[in-house]
Structure formats: C-alpha cells, structure tokens
Amino acid sequence: xxxFVITTRSNGEYQFALKAGNGQTILSSExxxxxxxxxxxxxxxxxxxxxxxxxERKTAANGKYHFNLKAGNGQVIGSxxxxxxxxxxxxxxxxxxxxxxxxxxxxxxA
Numbered sequence: 001x002x003x004f005v006i007t008t009r010s011n012g013e014y015q016f017a018l019k020a021g022n023g024q025t026i027l028s029s030e031x032x033x034x035x036x037x038x039x040x041x042x043x044x045x046x047x048x049x050x051x052x053x054x055x056e057r058k059t060a061a062n063g064k065y066h067f068n069l070k071a072g073n074g075q076v077i078g079s080x081x082x083x084x085x086x087x088x089x090x091x092x093x094x095x096x097x098x099x100x101x102x103x104x105x106x107x108x109x110a
Contacts, residue, residue, distance in 0.1 A: 002026075002099025004042050005106045006035075014038035014109065018045065018078065018100055026095045027069060027078035035109070042105065044077045045069060049100035055093050065089035069096065 004016045013031030016038055020026050027045065032038040048054040048071055056068040056076075064082040067089055071077050078096075083089040 002095075002103040003106050004045075004103050005108060006038060006042075007108050016042055018096060018103060020095050020099055025081065026092055026099065027080060029078050030076070041077055044071050045096075045100050046103070048072070048077065049096050052093075052097075057089065057093075067093055 002018055002020050004018055006014060006016050008014055009031055011031070013033060014035055014037070015031050016029045017025045018027040029038070029041050029045075032041060048069060054070050054072075056070055058066050058068065060066060060082060062082075064084060065086050065088065066082050067080045068076045069078040080089070080092050080096075083092060
C-alpha cells in the first residue's frame with residue numbers, strides 16, 4: 001500500500017511525496033508555505049489520481065519521459081521522476097492511480 005510522506009524543505013516549506021508499497025517515490029509535490037496547503041494538495045491527489053485525463057504526459061529535453069498530475073483547475077499538484085521509456089512512465093501513472101486513493105499519511109515534520 002502506498003503512503004504520502006510529508007517533509008519540510010530547507011526553506012521551511014512543506015512538501016509531500018507519494019511512495020509506492022516498495023518505497024519508491026512515484027509523485028512529488030511543489031512546496032507549500034503552510035501545512036494546510038500541503039494537506040489540501042494530498043486530498044487533491046486522492047481526488048484526481050484515478051482520472052486519466054488529469055495526467056499530462058511529457059518528454060524532457062534529454063528524451064526521457066515524465067508526467068504531471070493536474071487538478072480540475074489545471075494546476076499541477078504533483079510531478080513524476082524521469083523514466084527511460086514511455087512504458088515506464090505509463091507504469092508510474094498506473095501506480096499513482098492504484099496507490100493514491102487509499103494511501104496513508106506519514107508526517108515526518110514533527
């Protein structure tokens with residue numbers, strides 16, 4: 001089962017990472033100035049993860065593949081790592097779809 005891990009950045013901002021059951025990070029958030037914003041981001045990922053239309057599939061300048069998960073308003077709520085091939089990226093998307101809705105929250109900011 002997946003989990004959202006909440007941490008703080010060196011500048012004090014909150015961020016979350018969605019990790020698969022094997023511990024691999026499959027989605028990372030932007031920085032949030034407060035914890036409430038970070039919590040809202042997690043809820044937005046849960047809400048939007050199963051909708052394939054919310055995934056923006058991209059190719060980086062180096063030819064590797066990655067994706068963004070967007071909210072209904074078009075704002076990016078999470079970004080993936082880089083994948084060597086398109087199949088790897090699609091597997092990453094499927095992993096977010098299956099892990100995010102029921103993922104637990106691991107708060108490492110306390």
